[in-house]
Amino acid sequence: MSSHDIxxxxxxxxxxxxxxxxxxxxxxFPVIADAIAMANIDRRDIGFTxxxxxxxxxxxxFAFVSNLEAVGAWPPISESxxxxxxxxxxxxxxxxxxxxxxxxxxxxxxxxSSPGDPMQIYxxxxxxxxxxxxxxxxxxxxxLQARALLDSGRIxxxxxxxxAARNRADAVGNPAAQVSGEVDVDAxxxxxxxTAPLRAHDLPPxxxxxxxxxxxxADKARDLSDNPVWIxxxxxxxxxxxxxxxxxxxxxxxxxxxxxxxxxxGPVDLAELSVAYTHQERIxxxxxxxxxxxxxxxxxxxxxxxxxxxTGLSRIAEAARAIQRGDGKRAVAHATSGQPLQQNLVCVLxxxx
Amino acid sequence: MSxxxxxxxxxxxxxxxxxxxxxxxxxxxxxxxRALDDAALTWTDIDAVVLGKAPDPFEGVMMPELSxxxxxxxxxxxxxxxxxxxxxxxxxxxxxxNLIRTGRHERVLTVAYEKQAEGNAQxxxxxxxxxxxxxxxxxxxxxxxFIARTGSPAHIGPMVAVKDRRNAAKNPYxxxxxPDLTVEEVLDSPMLWDPIHWHESCPxxxxxxxxxxxxExxxxxxxxxxxxxxxxxxxxxLGMFPGRDPVRPQAGVECAHAVFExxxxxxxxxxxxxxxxxxxxxxxxxMWLEGHDLVGHGEAWKLIESGDTNxxxxxxxxxxxxxxxxxxxxxxxxxxxxxxxxxxxGMAGEHQVEGATVAYGQAYGGAAQYFAMWVVGxxxxxxxxxx
Numbered sequence: 001m002s003s004h005d006i007x008x009x010x011x012x013x014x015x016x017x018x019x020x021x022x023x024x025x026x027x028x029f030p031v032i033a034d035a036i037a038m039a040n041i042d043r044r045d046i047g048f049t050x051x052x053x054x055x056x057x058x059x060x061x062f063a064f065v066s067n068l069e070a071v072g073a074w075p076p077i078s079e080s081x082x083x084x085x086x087x088x089x090x091x092x093x094x095x096x097x098x099x100x101x102x103x104x105x106x107x108x109x110x111x112x113s114s115p116g117d118p119m120q121i122y123x124x125x126x127x128x129x130x131x132x133x134x135x136x137x138x139x140x141x142x143x144l145q146a147r148a149l150l151d152s153g154r155i156x157x158x159x160x161x162x163x164a165a166r167n168r169a170d171a172v173g174n175p176a177a178q179v180s181g182e183v184d185v186d187a188x189x190x191x192x193x194x195t196a197p198l199r200a201h202d203l204p205p206x207x208x209x210x211x212x213x214x215x216x217x218a219d220k221a222r223d224l225s226d227n228p229v230w231i232x233x234x235x236x237x238x239x240x241x242x243x244x245x246x247x248x249x250x251x252x253x254x255x256x257x258x259x260x261x262x263x264x265x266g267p268v269d270l271a272e273l274s275v276a277y278t279h280q281e282r283i284x285x286x287x288x289x290x291x292x293x294x295x296x297x298x299x300x301x302x303x304x305x306x307x308x309x310x311t312g313l314s315r316i317a318e319a320a321r322a323i324q325r326g327d328g329k330r331a332v333a334h335a336t337s338g339q340p341l342q343q344n345l346v347c348v349l350x351x352x353x
Numbered sequence: 354m355s356x357x358x359x360x361x362x363x364x365x366x367x368x369x370x371x372x373x374x375x376x377x378x379x380x381x382x383x384x385x386x387r388a389l390d391d392a393a394l395t396w397t398d399i400d401a402v403v404l405g406k407a408p409d410p411f412e413g414v415m416m417p418e419l420s421x422x423x424x425x426x427x428x429x430x431x432x433x434x435x436x437x438x439x440x441x442x443x444x445x446x447x448x449x450x451n452l453i454r455t456g457r458h459e460r461v462l463t464v465a466y467e468k469q470a471e472g473n474a475q476x477x478x479x480x481x482x483x484x485x486x487x488x489x490x491x492x493x494x495x496x497x498x499f500i501a502r503t504g505s506p507a508h509i510g511p512m513v514a515v516k517d518r519r520n521a522a523k524n525p526y527x528x529x530x531x532p533d534l535t536v537e538e539v540l541d542s543p544m545l546w547d548p549i550h551w552h553e554s555c556p557x558x559x560x561x562x563x564x565x566x567x568x569e570x571x572x573x574x575x576x577x578x579x580x581x582x583x584x585x586x587x588x589x590x591l592g593m594f595p596g597r598d599p600v601r602p603q604a605g606v607e608c609a610h611a612v613f614e615x616x617x618x619x620x621x622x623x624x625x626x627x628x629x630x631x632x633x634x635x636x637x638x639x640m641w642l643e644g645h646d647l648v649g650h651g652e653a654w655k656l657i658e659s660g661d662t663n664x665x666x667x668x669x670x671x672x673x674x675x676x677x678x679x680x681x682x683x684x685x686x687x688x689x690x691x692x693x694x695x696x697x698x699g700m701a702g703e704h705q706v707e708g709a710t711v712a713y714g715q716a717y718g719g720a721a722q723y724f725a726m727w728v729v730g731x732x733x734x735x736x737x738x739x740x
Binding site for chain 1: 587602720722
């Protein structure tokens with residue numbers, strides 16, 4: 001299938017907060033305003049808006065409705081919402097742009113997870129008959145996955161700690177990062193397990209935050225930006241749900257989405273991957289066929305900034321930023337949903353310069 | 354790059370107060386399997402799935418597309434999960450149709466559901482322990498305002514309730530079956546939120562709806578007549594601010610104008626054969642007839658009083674029985690869209706509007722601030738044939 005060329009012309013992220021003082025709509029407002037300003041457009045130029053968020057994080061039905069305030073939905077707008085990470089909102093908006101009857105679209109993702117306890121809430125994502133009653137939380141499921149990977153000899157606990165150390169060092173200077181700094185791998189390995197074989201550094205923060213991305217069709221993108229970042233391919237796949245039925249050491253859905261998005265069609269300079277647990281970097285780079293020369297998560301990645309429902313979209317924004325900064329020409333961005341790595345989206349981005 | 358999109362399969366469950374004979378995956382599969390059977394396709398023929406439902410806390414399952422991936426045959430495929438409040442069933446169908454119209458996929462399964470008996474939807478709608486008003490409590494003052502503005506007689510709402518419940522008696526899937534309900538009985542039923550009597554309110558249902566959409570080329574292989582998606586539109590607006598008219602929301606006006614313009618409809622009353630409109634409380638039938646400019650100001654109650662919106666009337670509205678007879682919230686919008694499609698396929702059964710070739714489906718949600726609409730036709734030029 002051929003698709004229209006679409007480019008990213010604006011993006012913005014909030015900081016990643018352990019506990020935001022503002023409400024979700026309050027911290028979303030400047031993020032959308034900043035993305036609009038960067039795209040050099042007026043709010044009215046947006047032909048379609050798609051939001052991504054999760055009622056359960058707010059503990060309130062229809063929580064997403066108030067986010068319309070941050071979009072400025074008056075006069076009325078053409079708009080939709082996915083109960084998914086903002087990366088899938090970007091996908092829906094990208095599809096809408098394929099019609100050719102609109103030329104600018106906004107996608108955003110936002111979440112305020114701090115009022116709740118993720119370890120209580122996230123088990124509700126699992127099969128309600130067989131897994132939720134067991135309290136199958138994200139850390140335990142990630143630990144099972146890490147154990148399978150360690151037992152197969154594909155990674156060591158030291159290599160996992162090295163991922164954490166590298167991410168934290170890379171996050172220094174990233175205003176969106178929540179965790180950063182130089183750390184000693186031996187010191188990390190001396191800390192106790194939280195849920196064996198995972199230590200605190202192997203786990204992500206569960207953060208509050210938001211991200212917004214503005215896309216435009218080819219001609220419009222060239223009008224708006226002298227340095228647009230082109231979406232060369234985007235696709236997503238889900239796997240069966242029961243973790244016991246999957247080979248957790250592999251991510252076939254990431255591999256399939258990456259193939260469909262065209263990851264292998266050219267050299268990759270850098271990748272922003274939703275590595276929320278250190279061992280998952282090995283699984284994802286393997287599934288995407290990324291070699292040693294690819295810089296992974298130069299922003300610091302989700303282990304340093306993990307705004308729920310915006311983490312995946314932030315990977316796309318961070319990859320676009322890295323390209324515009326000149327750190328690479330071709331990048332892969334990856335988003336995930338479900339436990340552990342059940343659903344995955346892959347986006348290939350390319351700069352002009 | 355807009356390509357034709359055909360609906361070749363439609364399925365729905367029997368809607369009931371409590372479907373405790375099926376699990377959540379069992380409920381969605383019942384509808385999806387019927388849609389696949391209708392299209393003479395199997396699960397493996399499907400390229401992508403689009404799932405819609407209202408708030409996850411209604412059943413207590415967060416992002417249920419994850420745990421239902423297997424049941425929906427989505428493993429190895431793309432799946433999207435849409436949530437736009439009460440309009441979600443309509444929005445979900447539109448998102449699915451976009452995947453065909455943009456050439457992204459060739460066969461898409463879309464499913465919407467709600468299994469309200471798993472939880473307490475009224476508690477969820479009313480803000481839990483805050484003891485809020487719930488949907489009826491929010492909408493009732495706007496209905497009062499509509500009545501005052503238009504001088505609609507008090508029996509119009511009850512007439513809509515009677516019409517929809519009698520229509521539902523011709524629809525084997527409908528939750529409420531009340532073929533003998535009378536206006537007097539409606540007026541005698543308890544007042545919930547003035548002007549809404551008990552019999553003028555939607556039920557709380559368990560149910561699901563599914564559709565299979567495909568390209569023009571593949572539609573030729575379908576064993577039964579397709580419905581063609583002629584136009585779609587979605588609009589949203591802020592729910593609460595002093596400059597807003599909640600009785601006639603601007604998003605509803607603009608959404609209707611957009612969908613009719615795209616479809617080439619210049620005179621909705623003449624060119625639309627049948628409408629399936631989201632009417633959870635009786636007074637929303639006249640409110641949307643005027644709020645979407647199907648008729649002029651103060652005209653809706655006359656249309657209803659004269660029987661024109663009855664099955665067999667000049668402008669039938671909700672021959673399926675509508676939301677007033679079955680309300681699995683997440684599916685209710687898709688049921689409107691699917692019933693409209695079945696009408697132009699000539700497959701609506703006992704509630705078929707004779708000779709329907711152009712049908713209108715509408716859903717709304719939130720504080721009457723989210724709108725999703727489509728126009729479907731028996732042929733791609735169904736509207737032109739009427740001009």
